[in-house]
Every structure is written in C-alpha cells, then in structure tokens.
Amino acid sequence: MSDSASIAALDRLLQLTVLLGRDMDESLARDGISRSRAPVLWVIAAAGPRTQRELADSLHVSPRNITGLVDGLVADGFVTREPHPNDRRATLVTLTGAGEALVAKLAAEQDEFTRQLFGDWKPAELAAFSRGLDRTVNRLQQLIEAAAT
Template sequence: MKEQNIDTEFLEKLTKLSRKLQTVFNQQVTAVGLTYPRARSLFVLAKRGQLTQSELALELQLEQATVVRLVDRMEEIGLVERKPDPTDRRIKLLILTPHGEEQAGMVRKVASDMRAQVFNGIDTADLKKGELLLDEIADRLETISDLKLHQK
C-alpha cells in the first residue's frame, strides 16, 4: 500500500469525522422524535432568532426548494410560524412557536450531552489549537472558492 501524504490523510479523517458526527447526531435526535434537518433548523433558529427561508437555506447549506418543503412540514406540526417582515411585507420571517422553542431546547440538550461525551478529558488548549487550525483551513478554502468565482 502506498504511503499517503499527511495532508491527504488529515482531510480524509476530517471528512470521515464530519460524516460520523452527522450520523451520531442524527441517531440522537431521531431517538427523541426529530429528523436531522428539523433538528438543525430548530438549532439555527433558536441560536439566530427569526430568519427568512433564504437565510435558513444558506445557513443549512440546502437548496431553497428543500427548505421550503422542510419549513412547510415544520409549520404543519407547529414548530415554526411564518410572519410578515415589518420592513418588507413580501418577505416572511420564520419564528419558533412555543412548541418549537421546547423542541429546540431538546436539540440543544442532545448537542450539549454529545459534546460533553466527545470532549470529556480533552485539554481545552488542545481544542483551541484544533479550532485555530480548522479556522485557517476554512479561510484558505474561502480564498480558493473566491478565486474560482472570479475566474468565471
């Protein structure tokens, strides 16, 4: 077997870790009766407050049509409401209902419990170094992405 470069190994591990994190979180929220997309939407809305569907789509990195269906279903089951934007009545803002707030609290608890299990015993300084490295990689990816957008 050919020896891989450390950067290749690192990115492969990072990709696998991301998938594993999503899989475990999905299992945890499914166990409390939510789907992964609904849980993420609740988490984002609870954290950011009211958003438009476009802002939510951007935040979740989903297509607009996918978010429309997701929000339609969340509205049907009483998790969110669409309210007119006071500054532009063509725009609807997504707002958590009391039931949505309750469910968002459950999502926060699941996420908090998961973080506690994952990071238990890992030194805070090591986590900070990891965070800085991930920020640097993300910045470099943004630069590459910006370059490609301007080349078109």
C-alpha cells in the first residue's frame, strides 16, 4: 500500500502535467499549431529534412498518423514535401520559411517560460528537482516496458 507522502507526490505530479499541458495547448494555439504537430517541426529543425517514415520513427507514431500531421503542416504552410534526391519513391518533409520562423518563435517562448518558471531557483534546488524527475521518468519507463512484456 502506498503511503500518504507518495500519494501526495503523485497527485502533485498529475497536477503539474495537467497545468503544463493546458499552458502548452494555449501557447501553441496562439502560434497557430497543435501540440501533436509541434514535435514534427522540432525534429525537422534539429535533424534537417526527413522522410515521413523517419519522422514517424523519431516520434514513435504510425506512418498513418504522421501523414495526417504532415498534411496539416503543409496546409498551414509550415512544411513542404520535396522529392528525395536519392530515392525516387520517397519525399522529404522540409521546413518552409514560415516553419523556420515558427520554430525560432517557439524556442524563444520556451526560453522565456523556462526563465519565468525556474529563474529564481538556486542551482542546488534545480539539480535536486531534476534528479527526482529523472528517477521518476526512468521508473515509469521501466514499469511501462515491464507491462508490455
């Protein structure tokens, strides 16, 4: 049975995920993008043009799912599909100028939010918080993997 401190910690963690999700949804909506489409832009910005298969693999989603996400980003003018230079059967998903500008804006907003959220924390406090989060994330990954086998 869980003790009350563990239950309280889980309750706070769940509250944190709800608050972060709500804030992220509202912020991204102001920028004209959804939470499901934003990671596609981040991957392309970090790694360069990618095939849809590579994007699906990177984001751990199905090829069908990535097709819908890319279709939306194309329609919004954030990415294009270009012929692959070495594979006639494949296309590369590439950021447009608008996509590059959006990624730069999102990165600046993330930096500002980080400063607002953690700017007054002492380095030792932030390090301890990060260690606790790392431990929690690692344990959750272990539990998920164990449940899948």
